[in-house]
Amino acid sequence: MATSIEVRNLKKYYGSVKAVDGISFSVGAGTIFGMLGPNGAGKTTTIETIIGLLDKTDGEIDVLGLDPDGDREELKKRIGVQLQNPSLFPRLTVRETINLFASFYPQPLSAEEAIDRVGLSESEGKRVESLSGGQRHRLAVALAMVSNGEIVFLDEPTTGLDPQARRRLWEVIRDLKEEGVTVFLTTHYMDEAQTLCGKLVIIDRGKIIAQGSPGYLIDKYFQERAVEFPDPGLNEEEKKALEGADLSKRVSYEEGDGMEGNLVILYSEDVTETISKAMDFGREVGKPIDGLTVRQPTLEDVFLKLTGRRIRE
Amino acid sequence: MRGKNSLERNLKIFKETFIANAKEFLRDRGALFWMLAFPIIFTVIFGIVFSGGGEISFTVGVVKGNDSPATNQIVESLKQIKTFQLEVGSKEEEMKALEEGNRSLVLILPELSFSELGRGKESRVELYYDATRQNTNQTLISAVKQVFAEMERGISESPKLFAVESRPVQSEQLTNFDYILPGILAMSLMQLGLFGVFQFLNLREKGVLRGLAVTPLPRSAFFESEVLLRLLTAMVQTLLIVVIGKLLFDVRLVGSPLVIAGLVMIGAMTFISMGYMVASFAKTLESGRNIIQLIQFPMMFLSGIFFPIDFMPTYIKPVVKAIPLTYLGDALRQTMVGAPPSHSMGVNLAVLAGWLVVSSVLAIRFWRWE
Numbered sequence: 001m002a003t004s005i006e007v008r009n010l011k012k013y014y015g016s017v018k019a020v021d022g023i024s025f026s027v028g029a030g031t032i033f034g035m036l037g038p039n040g041a042g043k044t045t046t047i048e049t050i051i052g053l054l055d056k057t058d059g060e061i062d063v064l065g066l067d068p069d070g071d072r073e074e075l076k077k078r079i080g081v082q083l084q085n086p087s088l089f090p091r092l093t094v095r096e097t098i099n100l101f102a103s104f105y106p107q108p109l110s111a112e113e114a115i116d117r118v119g120l121s122e123s124e125g126k127r128v129e130s131l132s133g134g135q136r137h138r139l140a141v142a143l144a145m146v147s148n149g150e151i152v153f154l155d156e157p158t159t160g161l162d163p164q165a166r167r168r169l170w171e172v173i174r175d176l177k178e179e180g181v182t183v184f185l186t187t188h189y190m191d192e193a194q195t196l197c198g199k200l201v202i203i204d205r206g207k208i209i210a211q212g213s214p215g216y217l218i219d220k221y222f223q224e225r226a227v228e229f230p231d232p233g234l235n236e237e238e239k240k241a242l243e244g245a246d247l248s249k250r251v252s253y254e255e256g257d258g259m260e261g262n263l264v265i266l267y268s269e270d271v272t273e274t275i276s277k278a279m280d281f282g283r284e285v286g287k288p289i290d291g292l293t294v295r296q297p298t299l300e301d302v303f304l305k306l307t308g309r310r311i312r313e
Numbered sequence: 314m315r316g317k318n319s320l321e322r323n324l325k326i327f328k329e330t331f332i333a334n335a336k337e338f339l340r341d342r343g344a345l346f347w348m349l350a351f352p353i354i355f356t357v358i359f360g361i362v363f364s365g366g367g368e369i370s371f372t373v374g375v376v377k378g379n380d381s382p383a384t385n386q387i388v389e390s391l392k393q394i395k396t397f398q399l400e401v402g403s404k405e406e407e408m409k410a411l412e413e414g415n416r417s418l419v420l421i422l423p424e425l426s427f428s429e430l431g432r433g434k435e436s437r438v439e440l441y442y443d444a445t446r447q448n449t450n451q452t453l454i455s456a457v458k459q460v461f462a463e464m465e466r467g468i469s470e471s472p473k474l475f476a477v478e479s480r481p482v483q484s485e486q487l488t489n490f491d492y493i494l495p496g497i498l499a500m501s502l503m504q505l506g507l508f509g510v511f512q513f514l515n516l517r518e519k520g521v522l523r524g525l526a527v528t529p530l531p532r533s534a535f536f537e538s539e540v541l542l543r544l545l546t547a548m549v550q551t552l553l554i555v556v557i558g559k560l561l562f563d564v565r566l567v568g569s570p571l572v573i574a575g576l577v578m579i580g581a582m583t584f585i586s587m588g589y590m591v592a593s594f595a596k597t598l599e600s601g602r603n604i605i606q607l608i609q610f611p612m613m614f615l616s617g618i619f620f621p622i623d624f625m626p627t628y629i630k631p632v633v634k635a636i637p638l639t640y641l642g643d644a645l646r647q648t649m650v651g652a653p654p655s656h657s658m659g660v661n662l663a664v665l666a667g668w669l670v671v672s673s674v675l676a677i678r679f680w681r682w683e
Contacts, residue, residue, distance in 0.1 A: 053527055073529065081527040087520035089333055091340035096333065103329035104528040106322070127340075147528070 002029040004182040010059035021206035034197030042206040043186035080147030086140035090129035114146040190299035231262035232287035247277035331538035352501040360562035363489040371417035374407035383425040495645035496618030506584025547581035568648035580641040590672040593679035618642035
């Protein structure tokens with residue numbers, strides 16, 4: 001398989017701050033590549049270094065056979081980029097903005113097509129300053145697509161979108177792949193990375209802590225299942241007892257967000273035994289367990305296991 | 314072939330970027346106000362204030378000692394002085410009017426008669442004036458003395474040896490508004506260059522320029538399209554100011570349009586590059602705004618575009634001499650209305666070019682896109 005991007009031992013330091021600290025990966029042509037990590041992990045810095053917006057401290061980068069340092073201008077013509085928190089001319093309309101950006105590229109997509117793909121047809125006459133956050137985001141993605149580039153870089157494309165808009169954007173990204181475009185995507189949404197990406201790297205504090213396909217990562221780091229049930233109101237003592245009760249490999253607690261209550265998660269390789277022991281435990285302490293579910297582990301679980309932290313902390 | 318294609322492509326990019334910049338500008342009411350409405354308002358206000366045509370008159374109060382022919386002849390002679398507007402009243406009334414600032418001068422005549430004058434009796438004329446108006450007093454007093462000297466010569470029948478006739482030349486024909494209008498134009502060009510850079514600072518601060526940096530848009534094309542837009546705006550400003558000045562206030566226009574246009578371009582370029590120089594030094598929009606206010610305000614008042622530099626105290630003159638607006642104002646005044654030059658055209662152009670070069674060099678040296 002041909003390679004679109006090859007990165008070796010890339011480093012980007014800001015004084016003593018190591019934003020990116022020696023990462024290596026390759027991106028196959030025509031694939032959706034995901035870089036997953038919490039805020040501040042170094043995702044944006046990586047993208048901006050690959051596209052030549054930032055100078056690297058050390059390492060090697062090859063994009064479409066070009067060096068982002070030396071062949072910056074040539075490279076820009078062949079890629080489309082959506083930056084995080086994009087800013088545009090506030091008083092131009094959606095259509096005017098897309099036309100402007102289209103004029104920069106040698107073989108751009110037509111403005112209609114770009115507008116249509118991100119579903120902005122109804123707002124094409126609106127000024128950028130009057131767009132909602134979600135619309136602005138979709139416009140930014142449209143600007144990356146209008147380049148008709150061989151690689152499209154999307155830096156957290158779905159942050160701040162409602163679930164419906166996110167799903168729509170996922171479709172757009174899948175369509176790009178269908179056309180043979182390589183997509184480089186960063187996200188801190190696990191489900192997004194899991195559904196979209198053929199290959200993933202998980203990055204934390206400037207270093208890659210795991211890479212592979214989502215399935216591979218889950219298999220490698222997780223043979224367990226997650227047994228979840230709403231916290232029946234366990235106090236600290238009871239929580240300790242639950243952890244020491246040898247009914248699962250690990251116990252984790254997830255705080256609810258107001259809509260949902262707190263969750264207790266038991267990671268287990270023997271689900272049946274864990275469930276029955278858990279039910280017994282609940283009866284013993286006089287706090288019966290209700291609404292218990294079993295699910296496949298997600299990348300969220302992988303990240304938690306690898307770093308001991310949640311991804312959105 | 315490839316060269317031609319890339320030239321065409323660059324022209325297209327430049328055109329689209331220019332259109333985007335122009336739309337962004339024309340849809341920004343604040344910017345439009347400063348660039349177009351403000352110069353118009355300024356021209357109209359100054360036009361109205363100075364449309365008196367530059368005729369200055371002084372109100373002179375006269376208190377008669379008696380109603381004799383001799384007294385009346387003096388009053389008549391004073392009336393002959395064009396710039397005097399005579400008010401005759403009692404001593405009390407006139408002194409009060411002087412204290413209230415309604416008289417420039419009050420003359421108190423003693424009892425006079427030709428027979429007594431003929432006999433050579435000395436008469437004392439009291440002259441009261443407002444001590445705070447130093448500039449005008451000397452002129453007024455000498456004019457009054459002149460009247461009495463004439464009368465004395467008439468009575469004593471001594472021959473008149475000198476006849477001094479004063480004939481106004483050129484500068485006298487200029488109204489105050491003629492003097493002011495090129496100044497308004499110079500000020501507008503300064504504001505265009507300095508305030509115009511706010512748009513750039515704003516786009517830079519908001520990250521719009523950074524967003525453009527990931528595209529193949531050559532940064533120079535963005536910059537050049539901004540400069541072209543400012544130069545065109547300068548032309549529009551000039552037209553508005555000149556047309557309004559001519560149509561509404563009949564400003565005197567003598568210079569060739571081409572030379573005026575050339576000066577406008579040089580002036581606009583100088584202040585545009587000063588604007589970008591500030592943008593290079595300023596990290597944020599806010600600090601840029603402060604620096605520019607700090608520059609433009611004193612420049613406006615110390616450059617002699619609104620009143621002659623001679624009015625200013627000596628210690629401020631070195632500052633005045635350094636300000637580019639001084640020279641642009643002078644160059645425009647000479648060319649547009651034919652005002653007497655403060656500096657030669659060569660000096661004016663050299664100073665403007667000097668500022669243009671220095672600020673361009675500094676702008677490039679400390680340039681920041683982000």
